[in-house]
Amino acid sequence: MNERKQHVLNAAKRLFLENGFANTSIQNILDEAGISKGTFYNYFNSKNECLISIIEDSTENSSVLREELAAGRQDGPGLLADQILVRLQMNREQKIIRLYEAILHSGDPDLRNYMKAVHLSELAWLERRLTDVYGEQSRPFAADAALMHFGMLGQYLQFAPDITSTEELSNRILFVTKRTEALLKDMAETDEHLLEAGQFVLSADSPTLPSPRGVAADLLRLADTLPSERRETGREFAVFLSGELSEERPRTALLKTVAVPFRRLFDGLPNESEVRTVMSALWRLLAPDEIR
Amino acid sequence: MNERKQHVLNAAKRLFLENGFANTSIQNILDEAGISKGTFYNYFNSKNECLISIIEDSTENSSVLREELAAGRQDGPGLLADQILVRLQMNREQKIIRLYEAILHSGDPDLRNYMKAVHLSELAWLERRLTDVYGEQSRPFAADAALMHFGMLGQYLQFAPDITSTEELSNRILFVTKRTEALLKDMAETDEHLLEAGQFVLSADSPTLPSPRGVAADLLRLADTLPSERRETGREFAVFLSGELSEERPRTALLKTVAVPFRRLFDGLPNESEVRTVMSALWRLLAPDEIR
DNA sequence: AACTATTTTATACCGTCGGTACAATCATTT
DNA sequence: AAATGATTGTACCGACGGTATAAAATAGTT
Numbered sequence: 001m002n003e004r005k006q007h008v009l010n011a012a013k014r015l016f017l018e019n020g021f022a023n024t025s026i027q028n029i030l031d032e033a034g035i036s037k038g039t040f041y042n043y044f045n046s047k048n049e050c051l052i053s054i055i056e057d058s059t060e061n062s063s064v065l066r067e068e069l070a071a072g073r074q075d076g077p078g079l080l081a082d083q084i085l086v087r088l089q090m091n092r093e094q095k096i097i098r099l100y101e102a103i104l105h106s107g108d109p110d111l112r113n114y115m116k117a118v119h120l121s122e123l124a125w126l127e128r129r130l131t132d133v134y135g136e137q138s139r140p141f142a143a144d145a146a147l148m149h150f151g152m153l154g155q156y157l158q159f160a161p162d163i164t165s166t167e168e169l170s171n172r173i174l175f176v177t178k179r180t181e182a183l184l185k186d187m188a189e190t191d192e193h194l195l196e197a198g199q200f201v202l203s204a205d206s207p208t209l210p211s212p213r214g215v216a217a218d219l220l221r222l223a224d225t226l227p228s229e230r231r232e233t234g235r236e237f238a239v240f241l242s243g244e245l246s247e248e249r250p251r252t253a254l255l256k257t258v259a260v261p262f263r264r265l266f267d268g269l270p271n272e273s274e275v276r277t278v279m280s281a282l283w284r285l286l287a288p289d290e291i292r
Numbered sequence: 293m294n295e296r297k298q299h300v301l302n303a304a305k306r307l308f309l310e311n312g313f314a315n316t317s318i319q320n321i322l323d324e325a326g327i328s329k330g331t332f333y334n335y336f337n338s339k340n341e342c343l344i345s346i347i348e349d350s351t352e353n354s355s356v357l358r359e360e361l362a363a364g365r366q367d368g369p370g371l372l373a374d375q376i377l378v379r380l381q382m383n384r385e386q387k388i389i390r391l392y393e394a395i396l397h398s399g400d401p402d403l404r405n406y407m408k409a410v411h412l413s414e415l416a417w418l419e420r421r422l423t424d425v426y427g428e429q430s431r432p433f434a435a436d437a438a439l440m441h442f443g444m445l446g447q448y449l450q451f452a453p454d455i456t457s458t459e460e461l462s463n464r465i466l467f468v469t470k471r472t473e474a475l476l477k478d479m480a481e482t483d484e485h486l487l488e489a490g491q492f493v494l495s496a497d498s499p500t501l502p503s504p505r506g507v508a509a510d511l512l513r514l515a516d517t518l519p520s521e522r523r524e525t526g527r528e529f530a531v532f533l534s535g536e537l538s539e540e541r542p543r544t545a546l547l548k549t550v551a552v553p554f555r556r557l558f559d560g561l562p563n564e565s566e567v568r569t570v571m572s573a574l575w576r577l578l579a580p581d582e583i584r
Numbered sequence: 585a586a587c588t589a590t591t592t593t594a595t596a597c598c599g600t601c602g603g604t605a606c607a608a609t610c611a612t613t614t
Numbered sequence: 615a616a617a618t619g620a621t622t623g624t625a626c627c628g629a630c631g632g633t634a635t636a637a638a639a640t641a642g643t644t
Contacts, residue, residue: 025629025630025631026630026631026632027629027630035592035593036592036593036594036595037593037594037595037632037633038591038592038593038594038634038635039591039592039593041632041633042591042592046631046632047631047632123451147444147447147448147451148440148443148444148447148468148471150447151440151443151444151445151446151447151448152439152440152443152444153443154443154446154447155439155440155442155443155446156439156443156486159415159439171486172486175484175486176440178478178482178484179440179475179478179479182474182475182477182478183471183474183475185474186470186471186474186478187471190470192467192470194448194463194464194467317600317601317602318601318602318603319600319601327621327622328621328622328623328624329603329604329622329623329624330605330606330620330621330622330623331620331621331622333603333604334620334621337603338602338603339602339603
């Protein structure tokens with residue numbers, strides 16, 4: 001991802017969130033980003049693709065944050081709620097959810113398929129996490145619970161979109177999570193469910209796994225771009241991470257623990273988003289088949 | 293509602309449901325309905341208003357059907373489920389829900405406010421019905437339950453939009469209703485809720501009540517338009533209804549029971565939709581403050 | 585420094601869209 | 615038959631997403 005392209009992406013995101021997708025013309029984006037039309041269409045083939053890029057970017061980022069939350073922390077409803085929260089927060093005050101829906105009804109069938117895939121992926125992730133947290137006995141009902149959790153939370157967010165504080169948002173998530181517990185219990189007692197386990201997994205053309213050596217090289221290269229006062233620390237981390245990555249059986253717990261502060265060294269730096277892409281590849285290496 | 297206007301409305305509805313709102317141009321509607329652009333803008337001030345009219349029409353019709361279902365039948369979860377079903381079915385295989393969402397993200401703030409009002413109105417109705425069915429003790433939790441019911445059902449409909457049979461649709465509604473029962477129980481036990489009772493009622497500029505005499509006159513006039521073989525029956529009904537309406541204290545149970553078969557006499561007739569408008573006024577007379 | 589390749593810019597242009605204007609025509613009422 | 619109002623056809627507007635292209639700026643290589 002070009003740095004300039006990221007700049008355009010941020011400008012477009014700002015405008016979309018502020019004025020909505022339909023109400024933001026390409027000309028608006030050009031003015032906001034200070035680029036010409038030719039450049040825009042050099043980066044994106046259409047306004048729609050620009051929107052997709054924004055969502056992909058946001059999804060990737062929050063996936064990394066979800067992994068980081070789970071690193072070295074015990075699993076449970078609290079972790080799950082935080083992981084849900086982190087994606088919602090990344091979607092800046094939930095307004096990106098509107099972008100999702102905007103795409104869903106924009107006509108273009110390619111876009112709709114993309115959005116359906118995103119939706120299914122989130123549901124699959126939630127189904128897996130629910131079985132993680134609430135045990136094997138919840139598996140037959142986890143798909144239904146995930147679907148209902150998603151629907152309930154969506155309503156609570158849409159009904160009161162003027163949520164400013166994280167507390168308030170967190171409260172709603174915890175509330176819905178508690179209700180989902182009750183639903184799981186109820187479904188187990190009555191043995192009723194409409195969906196089958198694993199119904200959400202889409203026949204994904206799974207992207208080729210990144211190579212450990214490539215990721216290791218990226219980490220070392222990125223460490224060198226750090227400002228001088230953090231460079232030494234960054235190099236220590238990067239050398240350790242890349243060394244561990246080249247081992248036959250990397251110590252994953254250790255890796256995960258070190259990966260988090262390393263990534264944070266880049267907070268606020270211009271290549272912040274590139275780092276996140278590399279970290280995304282790293283997490284994918286550590287658990288290849290997991291849905292994030 | 294002009295008969296010709298209704299014809300245009302049906303054409304537009306057909307196209308919107310088939311190709312989506314954004315993918316249907318005004319020119320498409322003109323061709324489908326066989327009218328000119330001037331006529332279209334004589335009926336509607338904009339494409340958006342046309343969409344609003346479709347939704348209003350559909351909402352009014354299903355409100356009448358909901359009242360008819362309740363007439364002379366004992367209240368309970370079964371009736372509630374049927375009332376929910378009838379609106380979903382009226383929204384032709386749930387595709388009108390997409391129109392709702394299309395409007396929500398079309399940019400126009402007026403449209404969004406309208407849709408928000410529709411949404412709130414449905415939530416308020418559901419909250420009231422839940423307290424009807426599950427008793428006074430459910431009141432403090434009915435608003436939350438309504439919101440969650442709405443969200444869960446929406447997910448079950450969106451996730452599997454290829455529902456053909458009424459059974460399948462009905463199954464999902466019953467399933468969600470059972471889950472809502474569990475949620476009510478759970479919230480009562482833990483005494484947790486996020487919303488307050490009556491939170492959904494919008495400061496509505498309540499439309500002026502129709503006059504009983506006007507409605508009575510409409511009923512008599514409509515009866516005369518019936519085809520000869522049904523005209524006598526229709527007149528009997530209409531005379532009874534209008535007579536009862538002019539009483540000081542009309543016998544409402546009787547009125548409701550007779551109103552249903554009278555309205556059905558017009559099924560398939562060209563003025564079917566006008567009849568429903570009059571019936572809507574009749575029901576509003578019988579319970580002025582109720583949300584439908 | 586000079587040459588090359590790529591990116592970026594500026595501008596003109598296309599077809600489609602929602603919406604407006606208006607004179608001509610049709611149908612209904614009185 | 616006159617008058618009124620609805621309907622038609624057509625031309626037009628500005629804004630939109632998207633294309634084309636030649637000129638200018640930038641980066642990379644030798």
